[in-house]
Amino acid sequence: MTSATPPLRALWRHHRRYRPRFALAVLMTVLNTAADVAPELLLGVAIDIVVRGSDSFVGTVFGIEGRFEQLVVVAVVNALVWVVESLTDYAASVLWRGLAQAVQDELRTEAYTAVQAMDIGWHERTPSGQVLSVLSDDVNQLERFLDVGARTVLHTALTVVFVGIVFGATSWQVTVLAFLPVPVIAWGSIRFQRRLEPLYADVRSTAGEVAAVVAGNLGGVATIRAFTAEQRESARVARASREYRLANARAIRSSSAFVPLIRMAILAGFSATLLLGGWYTLQGRLEVGLFTVLVFMTQRLLWPLTDLGQTLDLYQRAMASTRRIFGLLELRPSAVEGSVALPSPPRGALELRGVRFGYDDGPDVLQGVDLVVPAGETHAVVGTTGAGKSSLLRLVLRFADPRAGSVLLDGRDVRELTWDSLRGAIGYVSQDAFLFHGTVRENIAYGRPDATDAQVEEAARAAEAHDFVAALPDGYATVVGERGQTLSGGQRQRLALARALLRDPALLVLDEATSAVDTETEAAIQRSLARVTATRTALVVAHRLSTVRDADRIWVLSAGRVAESGTHDELVARGGAYAGLWAVQTGEHAPSSP
Structure with a gap:
């Protein structure tokens, strides 16, 4: 929907397939x-029978003289009415609630899919709490209105129509007076709706801010405690x-x-x-039964309107959420999926040609x-902080597109390729190895859910993770907790490497994969990499130069x-930027490798 499209119209257009259910x-x-x-x-008919006897409406139409017999007819009709009312109430409730559930389920899934497709940069700029607020609370606000509010509005409007028919057939003078409040209520509804619209937009916005702050703090609770900032964050x-x-x-x-106002x-x-x-009845111009009907009908007409305040509240919340x-x-993501598939099997040859890239409207990073990684070779990218190493990997994985130039995989521009x-064709291991809440096996097999247990174990052995996994309480069935917090950093890195290897990628991309691990873990990962990169292309971004000294080629980025x-x-022999980095990290120039 555009900003000018009313939310209800947008819902009507978007959910065409639910129109028969709605009808x-x-x-x-x-x-x-x-x-x-x-x-x-x-009730009015019954009173008419008691007062008028055989001259009542039932007696005249059906030719029944006895008052009790007429009341029996009314009782039977009343029973049928109650059965119809009960059955239709059940059917309407099931249909409206089912519609509400279907719409909220579909919208939540579609919205999540849209968010998931957005560029990594968008996710970095947008607080996750705000997104969660829309996907949970806002969708629930709409579901509540469709479940309760929409039916209430329709029921009230229909009551006005049906009661109006009864009044109109009885006395136009009484009808005019009884219906005088309806325009006032309609005017009040429109006025309050316009007044409430920006107020509830503000409510939904501040709800998103609350969710963003809480979500951010829960993710950083260790940092909050480490800096004794609990009171500040609570405030x-x-x-x-x-x-x-x-x-x-x-x-x-x-x-x-x-x-x-309504009251x-x-x-x-x-x-x-x-x-x-009452005056007309006393003057004999209106039957007692009809007067009774009009009194009760007036209550039936006007009293449900007292719920309009609550319904209007639901409506405005739902529209702001919609x-x-x-x-x-x-x-819409800036990176659009291509339509070309790589020839099978992919080789993993990588090339960057004249690539320029920057973030948003900022300068070029x-x-x-220009960079070439032939198939089957291991190349490393090093440089100081801010040199552009991580930005380069973004382009390789197509988390973003270059401003100029191209990134080629096996000779094809990555913008032409399907996701x-x-x-x-790429196995990716990041510096911050992310594990999902689930078992070790599920995390290793994340990129290949149909993998057998033997294949999962083989990948774990290749990443030198099998031994510590086997020592866990439930082995590969051990639940690692959210973000894998029950494991050490080195263990998470090895599982992340196993996850990448299980896909058998043509190109293995490692982003500072050993920067946050101890020396023993680094040595284990290095042994693993030495084996698995022997038969595939590898691009390694590293801060520790010791981890890449055996690479086939090292690319040094600067500014x-x-x-x-x-x-x-x-x-090292050239004595340039790399030699300077090496000297800083080791305190001496590197001896030549044998």
């Missing part, structure tokens, strides 16, 4: 409302929560003011029916980078450019 739900509500209004009519959450409470309070004050209008309408209808949901659905073809490249020995 059936409306039909059941129509029948239910008709059956709901009928008992008041039957920050309290401020965000207070803003949410105040936004809600402003909306509630305006929403609640609507109910007294005063109801009082006027009911009083008019009571006085004018705008936020469709805001996610309208997101990579400036004309499955591109990323299916977004390739400063120099060569083998470890060549670069």
Whole structure:
């Protein structure tokens, strides 16, 4: 939906396939409302029988003289009405609730899919708590309105119509007076709706802020405790929560003011029916039974309108939420999937040609980078912090596209490739090895869910992870916890490497994979890499130069450019940027490798 498209219209257009279900739900509500209004009519008929006897409506139409026999007819009809009312109420409830559940399920899934497809840069800029707020709370707000509010609005409108028909067939003077409050209520509804719209937009926005702060703090609880910032962060959450409470309070004050207005209008309408209808009855111009019907019908007409305040509240919350949901659905990633598949099997040859890249409107981070990694070789990219190493990997994985130049895999521009073809050929191990809440086996097999237990174990052995996994309480069935927090950093890295190896990628990409592990773990990972890179292409970004000294070629980045490249020995002997880095890390120049 665009900003000018009303949320309800956007929902109607977006969920075309639910229109038949919606129509059936409306039909059941129509029948239910008709059956709901009928008992008041039957009450009037019963009073008419008691007062007029054989001259009553039932006696005249059906030719039944006995009052009791006429009441039996009314009782039978009333029983049928109640059965219809009960059945249609059940059917309407199931249909409306089923519709609400189907819409919220579909919207949540679609919104998550849209978010998941967004560029990594978008996720880095957007607080995850705000996204979670839309996917959970906002979707639930819409579901509550479709479940309860929509049916209430329809039921109330239909009641007005049916009661109006009864009034119109009885006395137009009483009808005019009884219905005088309806325009007032309609005017009040429109006015309050417009007033509430920005207020509830603010409510949803502040709800997102609360979710963002809480989600961020839960993810950084260790840092908060390490810096004894518990009170400061509690105060920050309290401020965000207070803003949410105040936004809600402003909306509630305006929403609640609507109910007294409706009650005063109801009082006027009911009083008019009571006085004018009673006067007509005393003058013999209106039958007692019809007067009774009109009195009860007035209550039936006007009293449900007292719920409009709550329904309007639900509606405005839902519409504000719908705008936020469709805001996610309208997101479009800057990187669009290609349509070409790599020839099988892929070789993993990688090339960057004149690549320029930067973030948003900022300056270039990579400036004309040319880099070639032949198939089957291991190349490393090194450099100081900010040199552009991680940005280069973003382009290889196509988490972003270059401003100029191209990234080629097996001679094909990665922008032409399908996601499955591109990323299916790459095994990626990041510096911060992310593990999902689940078992060790599930995490290793994440990129290849159909892998056998033997294949999972083989990958773990290749990553030198099998021994520590076997020592866990439940082996490969051990649950590692959220983000793998029950494991050490080195263990997580080895599982991440096993996960990448299980896919048998043509190109293995390692981003500082050993920067946060101890010397023993680094040696184990190095042994693993030496074996697994012997038969595949590898691109290694490293801070510790000792981990890449045996690479076939080392590329040194400086200020977004390739400063120099060569083998470890060549670069040390050259005495350039790499030699300086090596001297800083080791305190001496490296001896030549034998």
